[in-house]
Amino acid sequence: MNSFSFGTVASLISAPGAVQQLNNICRQLKIQRPFIVTDPGIEKSGLVAQAMYPLSQAGVNCECFTQVIADPPENIILQAVEMAKACAADGIIGLGGGSSLDTAKLVALLANSDERLVDIYGVDNVQGQRLPLIMIPTTAGTGSEVTAVAIVTTGNTTKAGVVSPVLFADVALLDAELTLGLPPATTAMTGIDAMVHAIEAYTSRLKKNPYSDMLALHALKLLSANLLTAFSDGTDIEARQQMLLGACLAGQAFANAPVAAVHALAYPLGGHFHLPHGLSNSLVLPEVLKFNATSAASLYADLADLIVPSKRGEGLDAQAKTARLIDYFIQLIDELALPHRLSKVGIKQSDLPMLAKDAMLQQRLLVNNPRELSEHDALTIYQNSF
Ligand SMILES: NC(=O)c1ccc[n+]([C@@H]2O[C@H](COP(=O)([O-])OP(=O)(O)OC[C@H]3O[C@@H](n4cnc5c(N)ncnc54)[C@H](O)[C@@H]3O)[C@@H](O)[C@H]2O)c1
Numbered sequence: 001m002n003s004f005s006f007g008t009v010a011s012l013i014s015a016p017g018a019v020q021q022l023n024n025i026c027r028q029l030k031i032q033r034p035f036i037v038t039d040p041g042i043e044k045s046g047l048v049a050q051a052m053y054p055l056s057q058a059g060v061n062c063e064c065f066t067q068v069i070a071d072p073p074e075n076i077i078l079q080a081v082e083m084a085k086a087c088a089a090d091g092i093i094g095l096g097g098g099s100s101l102d103t104a105k106l107v108a109l110l111a112n113s114d115e116r117l118v119d120i121y122g123v124d125n126v127q128g129q130r131l132p133l134i135m136i137p138t139t140a141g142t143g144s145e146v147t148a149v150a151i152v153t154t155g156n157t158t159k160a161g162v163v164s165p166v167l168f169a170d171v172a173l174l175d176a177e178l179t180l181g182l183p184p185a186t187t188a189m190t191g192i193d194a195m196v197h198a199i200e201a202y203t204s205r206l207k208k209n210p211y212s213d214m215l216a217l218h219a220l221k222l223l224s225a226n227l228l229t230a231f232s233d234g235t236d237i238e239a240r241q242q243m244l245l246g247a248c249l250a251g252q253a254f255a256n257a258p259v260a261a262v263h264a265l266a267y268p269l270g271g272h273f274h275l276p277h278g279l280s281n282s283l284v285l286p287e288v289l290k291f292n293a294t295s296a297a298s299l300y301a302d303l304a305d306l307i308v309p310s311k312r313g314e315g316l317d318a319q320a321k322t323a324r325l326i327d328y329f330i331q332l333i334d335e336l337a338l339p340h341r342l343s344k345v346g347i348k349q350s351d352l353p354m355l356a357k358d359a360m361l362q363q364r365l366l367v368n369n370p371r372e373l374s375e376h377d378a379l380t381i382y383q384n385s386f
């Protein structure tokens with residue numbers, strides 16, 4: 001008997017052009033003074049103006065914090081909170097990739113509650129209520145628009161998460177028109193991140209459940225069918241919308257069946273070498289799959305059946321299907337022109353023991369891995385990925 005619980009956002013809209021509904025959504029949520037949280041790249045690409053247009057047309061004045069930086073540090077979040085309070089914002093709109101969305105979640109909470117950020121890291125430490133919250137992703141990757149997590153950079157190389165159902169937004173809005181200008185390299189990296197969410201949710205050891213399985217499988221199907229198209233022709237609106245939906249479904253899956261060793265080994269790469277989150281995942285993905293194969297082959301075989309199906313009469317066993325799945329990802333990473341090896345992204349062999357030691361700090365994630373993983377195993381995976 002698989003007992004489980006499942007949570008997600010209250011409402012979801014998936015349609016090209018859906019951002020035009022923003023004023024109606026604000027009205028439904030009784031937001032009169034919306035506050036957009038985003039980063040300078042999004043502003044420069046014209047997406048803030050695109051999101052604000054329906055509001056200004058309706059005569060709604062919208063303030064905007066545009067200073068989010070990738071892997072947002074505490075001081076940026078606190079600055080955004082101060083500005084939202086100064087504007088008396090009564091609703092928060094996160095617009096951007098995972099960094100902007102995570103910042104927006106915390107602004108929605110901390111602009112409305114007297115809690116301190118340092119007191120709410122960890123699971124279920126949030127006491128207060130947040131302002132109405134709308135999430136508009138502009139990357140098809142993190143799935144942050146439908147997760148109850150906000151990740152903050154707390155020191156030079158360390159990250160901490162605030163995990164609370166209060167952070168589930170009121171509305172997630174998936175509009176592919178906002179992702180048409182996402183550069184190919186970012187499309188590739190964030191797309192791999194989303195695929196890893198689906199894989200790790202499907203093999204998550206403790207909280208995997210029928211809902212997360214269903215979501216992970218459908219996510220992987222959409223993502224594998226559309227990533228190369230979105231990468232090679234960023235203007236393909238159909239592929240872009242399917243990628244957004246795939247990333248969102250994967251987000252709903254891993255919000256309930258958490259990610260594991262790929263993410264645990266990726267985080268130190270981001271922390272120490274400031275590699276983008278999706279690239280860090282992609283660098284360790286093949287070797288983590290190989291490591292897990294002895295424990296997770298039957299689950300990996302399900303994924304292989306979905307995205308690299310065997311031909312009739314081939315009679316492959318689970319191990320052979322797993323090998324085919326791993327080959328698929330090695331080839332995909334190549335076709336997406338992403339670096340394959342740690343040695344190609346400025347990491348030295350002598351850095352590997354420190355990375356392995358740091359990966360072991362991610363016990364929150366490692367407990368979900370289908371195979372137990374020691375520091376020695378982590379080092380071997382990094383060495384094999386070097
Ligand atoms: N909350 C969660 O559940 C969760 C899960 C995984 C990762 N994360 C966090 O998400 C962050 C990574 O997010 P990300 O990978 O989406 O990247 P990001 O938000 O850091 O954005 C990366 C870059 O892409 C640019 N960009 C985004 N959309 C664009 C568009 N449509 N057109 C042009 N440029 C665009 C941004 O300006 C930025 O420079 C990390 O902080 C990570 O820790 C959160």
Ligand SMILES: [Fe+2]
Pocket residue numbers: 142193194197263277
């Ligand atoms: Fe991720």
